Amino acid sequence: MTRTVQRRLVNGVPMPGWPMRIFKGLVLLVFCAAVIVPFVGVISTSVAPNKQINESGGLVLFPDSVNFNAYKSLFAGGVVTQALFVSVFVTVVGTLLSLTVSCLLAYALARPGFSAGRPILLVVLFSMLFSPGIIPTYLVVKGAGLLDSIWALIVPTMVSAFNVIVLRAFFMNLPNEITESARIDGAGELKTFAYIVMPLSKAVLSVIGLFYAVAYWNAFFSALLYLNDSKLWPLQLVLRTYVINDTQLGSAELGTELLPPQASIQMAILVISIVPILLVYPFLQRHFAKGVLTGAVKG
Amino acid sequence: MLQRSKTRTQQLSLGRRLLRDRVLLLFALPGTALIVAFHYLPLLGNVIAFKDYQPFLGIGGSDWVGWENFAVIFNGDPAFLRALKNTLILTSLQSVFVFPAPILLALLLNSLFSERIKRIAQSILYLPHFMSWVIVVALFQQMLGGSGLLNNYLRSHDLATLDIIGNSELFHVLLTSQIIWKDTGWATILFLAALSQIDSQLYEATSVDGASRMKQLWHVTLPGLRGIIILLFILRLGDSLTVGFEQIILQQAAVGRDISEVLDTYVYNNGVIAGAWGVAAAVGLVKGIVGVILVLAANKVAHIFGEQGVYSR
Numbered sequence: 357m358t359r360t361v362q363r364r365l366v367n368g369v370p371m372p373g374w375p376m377r378i379f380k381g382l383v384l385l386v387f388c389a390a391v392i393v394p395f396v397g398v399i400s401t402s403v404a405p406n407k408q409i410n411e412s413g414g415l416v417l418f419p420d421s422v423n424f425n426a427y428k429s430l431f432a433g434g435v436v437t438q439a440l441f442v443s444v445f446v447t448v449v450g451t452l453l454s455l456t457v458s459c460l461l462a463y464a465l466a467r468p469g470f471s472a473g474r475p476i477l478l479v480v481l482f483s484m485l486f487s488p489g490i491i492p493t494y495l496v497v498k499g500a501g502l503l504d505s506i507w508a509l510i511v512p513t514m515v516s517a518f519n520v521i522v523l524r525a526f527f528m529n530l531p532n533e534i535t536e537s538a539r540i541d542g543a544g545e546l547k548t549f550a551y552i553v554m555p556l557s558k559a560v561l562s563v564i565g566l567f568y569a570v571a572y573w574n575a576f577f578s579a580l581l582y583l584n585d586s587k588l589w590p591l592q593l594v595l596r597t598y599v600i601n602d603t604q605l606g607s608a609e610l611g612t613e614l615l616p617p618q619a620s621i622q623m624a625i626l627v628i629s630i631v632p633i634l635l636v637y638p639f640l641q642r643h644f645a646k647g648v649l650t651g652a653v654k655g
Numbered sequence: 656m657l658q659r660s661k662t663r664t665q666q667l668s669l670g671r672r673l674l675r676d677r678v679l680l681l682f683a684l685p686g687t688a689l690i691v692a693f694h695y696l697p698l699l700g701n702v703i704a705f706k707d708y709q710p711f712l713g714i715g716g717s718d719w720v721g722w723e724n725f726a727v728i729f730n731g732d733p734a735f736l737r738a739l740k741n742t743l744i745l746t747s748l749q750s751v752f753v754f755p756a757p758i759l760l761a762l763l764l765n766s767l768f769s770e771r772i773k774r775i776a777q778s779i780l781y782l783p784h785f786m787s788w789v790i791v792v793a794l795f796q797q798m799l800g801g802s803g804l805l806n807n808y809l810r811s812h813d814l815a816t817l818d819i820i821g822n823s824e825l826f827h828v829l830l831t832s833q834i835i836w837k838d839t840g841w842a843t844i845l846f847l848a849a850l851s852q853i854d855s856q857l858y859e860a861t862s863v864d865g866a867s868r869m870k871q872l873w874h875v876t877l878p879g880l881r882g883i884i885i886l887l888f889i890l891r892l893g894d895s896l897t898v899g900f901e902q903i904i905l906q907q908a909a910v911g912r913d914i915s916e917v918l919d920t921y922v923y924n925n926g927v928i929a930g931a932w933g934v935a936a937a938v939g940l941v942k943g944i945v946g947v948i949l950v951l952a953a954n955k956v957a958h959i960f961g962e963q964g965v966y967s968r
Contacts, residue, residue, distance in 0.1 A: 366768055367855045367858060367859075368855050368856070368857070368858025368859035368860075368861070368862050369766075369858050369862065369868065369871060370862055370867070370868055371768070372766075372868060380763060380766065380767070383763065384763065384767075384772075384776055387760070387776075387780060387840075388776060388779045388780065390836065391779050391780060391782060391783055391836070391840070392779060393798070393804075394794040394795075394797065394798050395794075397797060397798070397804055398794065398797060412807055412811075413802055413807045413810065414797070414802040414803060414804065414807050415797050415798075415803065415804040415807065417804070457685045457686045457689065458686060460682040460683065460685065460686060461682065461683050461685070461686030461687060462686075463682060464679040464680070464682040464683035465683065467679055470676055470679045471669065471672035471673055471675075471676050472673065472676065472679075472680060472683065473679075476683050476687055479687060479690060479691065479695075480687075480690060483690050483694040483695070485947065485950065486943055486946065486947050487897075487943065487946075488693070488694050488695075488697035488698060488943075489697060489700075489701065489922075489936070489939040489940065489942075489943050490919065490922050490923055490926065490927070490935075490939055491700070491703070491922060491926045491927070491932060491935050491936040491939050492697035492698065492699075492700030492701050492703075492936065492939070493693065493697045493700075494926075494927060495697070495700040495703070495714070496692065496693060496696050496697050496700060500692075511689070511693075512693045513693075514689050515686045515689045515690055517690060517694075520686065544678065545678040545679060545682070546678060549682070570785050573787075574785075574786070574787030574788075574789075574790075575787075576787055576788060576789050576901055577900065577901050577904075580904070581923075581927060592787055592789045595789045595790070595793065596789050596905060599789075599793045599796075600789065600792055600793050600796065600905055600906075601908070623797075626790065626793055626794075629787070629789075629790060630786065630790060633785050633786065637782060637785065638778075640785070641777075641778055641781060
């Protein structure tokens with residue numbers, strides 16, 4: 357009993373004993389390994405030599421040597437190249453449109469004294485309470501003539517109410533004097549928005565932009581639901597067909613005679629769809645906690 | 656000055672004020688229109704739940720059939736009951752295993768004394784949240800599938816292989832573990848934020864009084880998390896009939912619909928795939944209404960217990 361009290365305190369909490377610390381370290385290590393090992397396996401297999409893949413019967417954790425044959429055949433202009441173009445288009449164009457539309461709406465909602473602000477804010481907030489259902493949404497998309505159009509992947513999900521609320525909270529926190537002085541200097545709403553508010557909001561814009569981009573890049577269900585034409589398929593749908601459902605990718609689909617083992621092709625497709633997220637991840641990680649919390653507190 | 660301009664604003668008629676705000680109205684228009692078009696307009700589409708909807712006739716041209724489409728629910732059609740049962744099983748599994756996981760992980764992360772290890776662990780554990788379900792399902796296949804890493808290892812050591820992926824008996828467990836793998840790390844963010852709000856003087860004071868770590872956990876830490884736990888549980892409850900559509904659709908073929916059909920896949924398979932639009936819309940509509948009722952009810956319960964809930968009043 358006395359020993360517990362005499363133990364070193366860190367922020368008021370007694371330091372745990374060694375067995376406890378080792379136990380916690382092990383638990384954490386297992387969790388982290390469970391996350392990392394699959395990624396390592398997938399990346400390694402996509403560059404491992406054929407012989408090693410065949411011997412292991414599938415996934416390779418430590419490749420003996422490195423080759424990029426799988427990537428060469430995927431980028432030769434077949435279905436995967438095509439899908440990559442679709443995914444990049446949807447992600448880039450979608451994110452730009454989403455950001456523009458969301459910022460304009462959030463800015464209007466953040467202006468004090470905007471006469472229609474209150475009802476529009478309620479429309480935005482209330483839409484978060486329910487989800488509209490698969491069939492009725494499908495009918496609206498169909499009615500808008502978006503079926504089998506690449507825009508079906510962008511337009512229905514262009515505005516996220518949550519992101520609008522986060523942006524609005526950020527704009528409201530900007531000092532009022534800045535916009536007021538712009539007004540006195542004769543700037544209208546558009547000028548204030550474009551030249552004063554936007555440059556001050558680079559941090560939040562990049563976070564929200566990345567949220568949108570990740571959502572567009574990962575979108576699978578909208579493509580499954582709205583697109584029959586396989587020429588319009590984004591990477592996620594190609595991934596399902598050729599990796600999860602294990603449909604063979606032949607030279608007809610790949611557009612090349614170079615045919616590495618299916619396992620390494622499949623893993624290379626996975627890597628292509630993972631890498632863009634890994635690239636933005638360090639940045640995402642630096643900012644997203646703040647973004648999530650702003651929304652939670654102000655929303 | 657401020658007072659005067661305020662009263663002047665109030666004197667202007669609504670039409671005048673809207674005219675004055677026309678630029679802001681234009682700003683708000685595209686976003687509002689999109690939310691109305693894809694969140695509120697579909698609500699009207701629910702009328703096909705009361706119609707014998709034929710795509711070539713359109714909504715207006717299809718015949719009214721009253722409550723006929725709802726018969727699957729009220730008469731207990733086996734396929735519907737199967738979907739309901741799987742949904743309820745999965746939602747209970749998620750409430751019991753998925754919901755507390757981030758709380759435990761957040762407590763673990765919070766109790767680490769090295770900031771550096773904590774940050775590295777967070778970077779790793781948040782990552783799966785940003786992967787699509789297609790990627791998560793593919794990764795699980797590669798790890799645990801018939802020719803996955805685990806089974807290849809067992810095989811090369813002459814051990815019995817484990818039939819995990821595509822095994823209908825383990826399907827619900829598999830779905831639950833996939834959600835835990837994907838979202839536990841990310842979900843710790845809100846709990847960690849709440850933990851950092853707890854006044855460290857409380858810990859100092861209690862330890863001076865001789866409280867052990869367990870006592871501190873029980874009397875200081877958990878009460879500090881109460882609000883956020885209740886809030887998230889309410890949101891979870893409102894979503895309890897939604898148990899992961901993409902995740903299940905991706906794996907349904909491998910295990911069959913008996914074990915994998917849930918309400919959302921029932922709506923999709925019957926409506927979009929099989930063309931029974933009216934029935935699918937009816938089930939979707941009832942599911943949506945029950946969801947809203949659940950959120951409102953859970954919020955009410957939270958108020959009764961003196962908590963804030965999702966919204967006040």
